[in-house]
Amino acid sequence: MRLQVYCWNIQTNSEKSIQKGKATIAQAMRRPRDSLDYHGFDPKSPWVLAILENKSGGAEVGQMLRDAIGSQSLDLKPLEGRWSQVVELGGSSSTRENIVLIGGGGCTLVSATAFEGWRDSFSTRQTDAYHATIEAARNNMENRRYPSRQATKKYGDRVAIADRQKPKLAEDCRNPAIVTVRVSGVQDFRLGFLHAPGPGEKSHPGVNEPETLAGLYAETVMATLNDENLDALLGDFNLYGTGPEMPHMTWFSRDLGPTTCKKDSGEGVKEGGKFDRVYARPDMCLGEPRKVANFGAGLTDHIGVGVLLGRQGEKRKERDSTGADGNVLKRSRTGYQTDETTLTADADPIRVSVPTDATSSGASSSSSFMSDD
Structure with a gap:
């Protein structure tokens, strides 16, 4: 069983801004897979999209996007959005935001809450x-x-x-969200989403490392999420460098490059940061990291990032083949290489190749609707 998971920072979005930009977002989400550098949405498979940086009107934003992506007015295959939910993340008066979740394609929402387990440590x-x-x-x-x-x-x-030099405390920052989605009524996927403080904010001068507040936030959040049994963690981490690690996950989207772009044109910024990231369990990642193209139109200066998750043992013939000597070959981003692992007769020969340098190591209210830096 598979689940497509995407996260997209739509800057300071509200009911008003999404009303103007919903057609652009729908166009990006419904674009055919072969027209993108890294797969688009597959309308036949379950999917979840998390919209970051919602400032107001989250319920309306969720409903408008469900209607837009399911519309027959575009010359693209519609995506059936079956449910949406708003998760309040907290924060100060200037940082307070929501995450708007939208899902469909045969998955159902089990739970979605803000995670507060990181706050004391931070x-x-x-x-x-x-x-x-x-x-x-x-x-x-x-x-x-x-x-x-x-x-x-x-x-x-x-x-x-x-x-x-008063320190910024946890109440000045947004909580991450933990979301559980069920596919085909039997398989649960545990997902995390976050929006870190801005890349220019510094941690307190007495904190030697990390120097940025986003780095301290990510380090603390990821350390406390280790016990939450997540399959993937996505979000806007606002980090230029490598950042912290999680022992059971890899930085799966590392090779996507910078994820910031020019707001008016959607053109990528070469010197931009790899702010938007996907961390996921290596044995759950199917295929390559995904992205949602940005068509500009003044909507946001981020691209969306995503991953196709699935349990080991699923047939993934489109990514694997067998060499002339009978060895199982596994596909990496640079080509195929021989898997030197000895396979038994009943072993699953399907593996996901991850570059060696890419290995990385409370609740609040929400509302559901069914069918800033």
């Missing part, structure tokens, strides 16, 4: 760094009992300066 690290910085400043000033005028002008009261 706030503790920021608060400890804050107090350590004040203590260091106090010690520095005591050692400068009779500072020169130049030093006084340059440094001022370091304790007061450190005290003004």
Whole structure:
């Protein structure tokens, strides 16, 4: 059993903005698979789409997109959106957002909640760094009992300066969401979605690593999600570098390149960050990482990212073949290579090849409708 999972950051979206852009989003989602660099939606298979950065009108956004992608007005195969749900992620007055979930193709929603298990660890690290910085400043000033005028002008009261650097705590950030989707009434998939703080925000100066708030957020969230038995974690991580790891998942979308683009044209930004990511269990990933093309129109400066999930043992003949010597060949992004693993007669010879350098290691309210950086 398979499930297509996608995540797309549609900037500061609301009922008004989606009303203007719904045809563009539907066009991107319904585009034929062979017209994209990395597969589009397959209308015959179950699918889930998470829309990030919803600021208001989430219920209306979900319904409008369900109607748009299921419309017969476009010269494209319709996608049947059977359900939608809004998950409130919390945050401060400036960072508060929702995730809008839409699904169809034979899957049903079991649960969708905001995950708060990361909050204590995140706030503790920021608060400890804050107090350590004040203590260091106090010690520095005591050692400068009779500072020169130049030093006084340059440094001022370091304790007061450190005290003004109040840390951003968990309540200033958005919670991730944990979603369970059931396929064919029997198979459950556990999914995580997140939207990290902006890439320019710094963690407290007392935190040596990671330097960005997004890095600290991702590191803390991913560490606490290890016990949630997720099959995949998708979202806007706002990270330029490699980022943290999860022991049972790989950074599956690593080779997609930068995921930011020009808002008006949809043209990719070569120096952009690999902000939008898919982490997933290697044995659950079928085929290549996927993306949803951005057609511009001022809608968003992100592309959507996705993965096709499935249990081991499924037949995946389109990705595997057998060499002349009888060895099982497995497809990688650079071609086919021999699998040196010894196979027994009853072993499953189908494997997903992942590049060696790509290995990575609470609830809130929501509403359901059925059929910022």
